[in-house]
Each structure stands twice: as C-alpha cells, then as structure tokens.
Amino acid sequence: MSGPSEKSGGPLSYPSGRLGTMDIVIRQAQPGEYEALGEITAQAYLQDGLLSFGESDWYLAELRDVAKRAAAAEVLVADLGGRPIGGVTYVPSGGPMADLAGPGEAEIRMLAVDPAARGRGAGEALVRACVDRARAAERTGVVLCTQPVMHAAHRIYERAGFVRAPERDWNPIPGVDFTLIAYELTLSTAQR
Template sequence: MSEEQTPVIVRSATADEFDAVADLVDAGFTAGPYGHLPVTAARRALQRDSAGRAASGALLVAVDASTGALLGTSSLLRSGTPASRLAVGDEAELRLLTVAPEARGRGVGELLVTATVDEARRWGASSVVLDTGDLNHSAQRLYERAGFRRVPEREKSYEGTGIGWSLVFEFALESATG
C-alpha cells in the first residue's frame, strides 16, 4: 500500500501532542486562502492553545496509521467556553479544522468533520455550528458535502480586514434521547 493510501485514524489528541497540534494549525492556516494576512496576537494565541481547546471540549487529530504522523486536527467546543464564539445553548462549535498541506487530498478533512459531528452527537448537542471565510471555497465544499447548511442570519462582515464575510454553517443533530 502506498503512503498516500495508508489508513488514517482520528482520535483525541494527547497532551504530549499539543505543541505539534499548534504547529499543524499554524502551518495549515498559513497555507490557506488567508495565509497572506497578518495574524493578530489573539488569533495566534487561539491557534497555539491546544490545551485550552482540549479542556473546552474535544481536540481531535487525524494520524497516519503507518507512521503516526499528524495529518490534521479539529476542535469541538462547548458553548460558553473561551474559544467558542458562535455556539449557544446546547450547540457545539467546530473550530480550527485544518489539514497539513502535504496531506491535503487524502480525505482527512472529511474524516475529521465526521468524527467531530459524531463526538457532538455523543455529547447530546442539538447541532454543530462553524464559520469559515467567504474565500475558503474548499472548506465550504467540504462542509456542504458533509451535510452542513448555511445560516446567513448568523453571518457577519469583517470589512476592511481582508477576510470579507464570515459564513456560518450548521449541522442539525437528532436528539440523543430520541
């Protein structure tokens, strides 16, 4: 089996991986459509705070089953926690999903989205919400393929920052009790 076809495992990050996850988030977002923009100190702190995101919900990683290399990560946050900015009530929030530039095209993003939604379902969340920039077309396609729908009434503009619009998506979950 070639390296591109080795299985990918999604699991919770371990504390000894937190620095590597932070590096992965930095690299993934730098290689994205907004990588040319300056990163604010608050954004840099959020990207580097793997431990805080893990404590606020779940910090997932996708790893190559053969080598153990980190290929991607996502954070699932409970509403009202420090890194959550959209989730209210019993919603869960997906943040900072990224795939290492060299691992893109392997389906890692889809695996992370599925695992994140499954984790929110285990929590009993009513839905998973997220936002992404209007220029991040690959992320928008990924979320739409996974069954998320846009929620324009929750979107906002970051005019003058180079980001443009923040598009909000939601994945409604069935009740965990019914």
Template sequence: MTVQDVRAFNRFYTGVIGALDYGRHLYAPYTLTESRVLYELAHAPHLDAADLRTSLGLDAGYLSRILNRFEAAGLVERGVSERDTRRRRITLTASGREAAAMLDERARDSVGALLGGVAPGDRARLVEAMGTIRDVLGDGRREGAEDIVLRQPRTGELGWIVQRNAVLYAAEYGWDAEYEGLVARIVADFAQEHDPRTERVWIAEADGRPVGCVMCVRDDAPGAARLRLLLVEPGARGRGVGDRLVGAVVDFAREAGYRELVLWTNDVLSSARRLYRRHGFVLVGERPHHSFGKDLVGQDWRLALREAGG
C-alpha cells in the same frame, strides 16, 4: 501528452526547486538525500535501517555511509530493534533533532515564500494538481481514509495544532499572527478546562505522524456544540482525512446529546465549505470583516442534529 511535454515540465519544475534554494544554503551542510534521511528520522523516531532504506529507495551501501557520517557527527544513535534483534534501530540525538528542525524551518520558509506569490484562489488548484501527479505516477496504491487513524492528542500535540494552523494559514492565505493568537486561545481554553463527555479533540495520524485535527467544544448557545480548527496537512489532502474528521465531530456531538452543531469559517476556504455542505451543514449567515491582516467574509454554518424538543 508526449515525452517532450514531460521533459518540458521537468525542466520547469527543477527550475522552481532551484529557485527555492536561493544562495544554495537550503540544505547546507547536508546533501538533499541526507536532508531527506534526517526528515524521515525526525518524523518517525523508531525507524529500522531496513525500513528507512525501503521507504527512500536507497542503496543499502549508500544509506550505510550516510548513517556512518551522521553517527560520527553525533546526529544519530544505532541500537537493536525492538521488533527484530537482527535489525538496527536508528534514532536522532538531540543534535540530530536540532539539525532536522533547522532544515525543516528553512524548507517551510522557502515554500512559504514561493506560495506567497500564488493567489489564494489558485492554491487549492495547485494542491489538487500535485495530488493528481502523485496518483498517476505513484506505485498504484492510492492512500485513502482507511490508512488514517483518528485518536485523541498526545502530549505536545495541542501545541502542534497551534503551530500548524499558524504556518499553513500564513503560507496558503497570508494570514498574520492575529490568527495564531486566536488559535492559541482556543486551544488554551480547551486544555485548561473541558468536559471529556461533551468536548473532544481529534488528531488524524498517518504513517506515525499527525496530518490533521479538529475540535468539538460546547457553544455559548444552549444545546449547541461548535466545530473548530479543522486542518488537514497539504500532503494528506485528497485522502478523505477532512471527511473523517468532520464525520467524527458530527457523530460525537449527536451521541453527546447536542441539539445542533455550528461553525464559523471564511469564504476563501472553499474546500472546507464544500466538505461542510456535504455533511449537511447549511449556511445561515455571512458578514464581511477585516481579520488576520485580510479583508474576509465570515460565514456561520449550522447542522441540526435533532429537532427542537425532540
């Protein structure tokens, strides 16, 4: 690779980014940097100014001017940090959260439109290539599974599971609202009635925010549990998050006394299928179907946790 190769890629990618901001309204009325500050504050609600400056690599004076403008506009409030009284804690106001949500929605819509022109089979390649660039040009510290915390969902995060499943599967595979309805019913059934001794939801957290989820629920077949709604955010892929989540379900199901663990997926989800196979799941059947606005091939997978009668 030469300097010219890198510059050619930069010209190409800046063109892609420019195409996302058609009409120049994506970040308006904020600059790109201001939008990024709002994003960070929305996803880590108790940041100190010093932490924010470090994470974004901003000049202290530049960040201070941005925060002064935000405070004057009623977007942020500043107070004494709970960790260190010498520091200033920055939190979004209700207006600030609305502004951050507006920018986030615009960005999701723009990227979703971009991915709409990418074939489903190429999306995994695209994510992998992006991860490679981050690894090679990053600071040398590869974030891994040890940075991920698995925990039970907090208030509002069952809704996050529905929302992120709907958004990601629409963006990456073109699935329609039928899938969102299915996920909503699964989550509602769990929320309304479940036995915590034999059913559980895990949220994968990184840097204080959810980056993945999975469920283990009782199946209709006697002695069987079902793995459902495995999801890993694109920015967290390649860090072993999915492996941790599936492993948590397998361990829990075994300890809960289930005889087998089953799941249903579709053949287009190639990364997930490789993950299931790695954990010992076996493909036991498949059938074509039309669901979520697409022609798909559904697959049933099974993992024996103990022998029948054992």
C-alpha cells in the same frame, strides 16, 4: 467513505478508501502533540493566505496554542501512520471556545490539515468525528464559522450535511471589514 468503527473504547477510524492499507485515525490529541498540531494549524492558515497580516497576525498565536484549546474544549487529531496530519477543536457546548453555539448546540473550530497531506480524507473524517460526538451527546445541532475564501472546507461541510446560515454570519474584529460566514447542521431525533 465508510462510517467510523470503534474498537473497544479506542479511537475512531475513518478509512478513506484512498489510503491503501493505512487508515486515518481520529482521536483526542495528546499533550506531546500540541506543539506539532499547533504548527500544522498555523501553517495551513498561513499557506492558504487566511491570515491578514501573515506571521504578525494576532490569530496565529491562537492557532498555535493547542494547550489553551484543549483546556476549554476537545482537540481531535487526524493520525496517519502514527503522525498527526490535521486537527480540529470540538466544542461540546458553550464556554470560552464557543463563538456561535446556542443552547444545545456543539461547535467546530480551527479545522486544519497539513497542506502536504490533503486530499486523503482527513478533513472530512475530523468533521464527521465532531458530528458523531454531537449526536452521542444528544446535541440539537452543530455550528461553525469559516472565512468566505475557504472553498475546500465549505465543500467538506456541505458533504457532511451542513448548510449556510447567513443570519449567523458575524465579524470577530469590530471596526475591520472581516466577516466570517456560518454553517449549521441540525441533528434531529431520527438522526440520533
């Protein structure tokens, strides 16, 4: 995959090399897309069996509430041919959307790609866009947490240079045996 290209302040484009003439464009989600992006995120988690209680899982409402995320962080969308096929929440520093980020760190949350659109590079492009934003903002690193069974996501993170940070693993639901595993990417001065 080649790197991003920026067109006079416009969105970043990440050609995947597998799409022919159509590029995946990573850009900020627009309010009119929040509902569709929320449903893509919810369905990705549901279809992958990542919600303990299925449709009644409390986290499902959080996944669908893109407006809430956009009010507290930056929600990016992967656009293919004019339609959203995935999204991610980029937390530039602290605030209500940060779970793991320490001082100077950015965080990635709720990465999801429409199951029908997977394998085209959207997930990787979304992660790289977050890393690019963190570098541009001179963050010291990027962190994220993921479920142990999200093997495809782990491969995306590892290809982007993230490493496991087991000392940051945590349980978001006290009293329930549910641990999220952590990854981190250190951004050195030489990488900026």
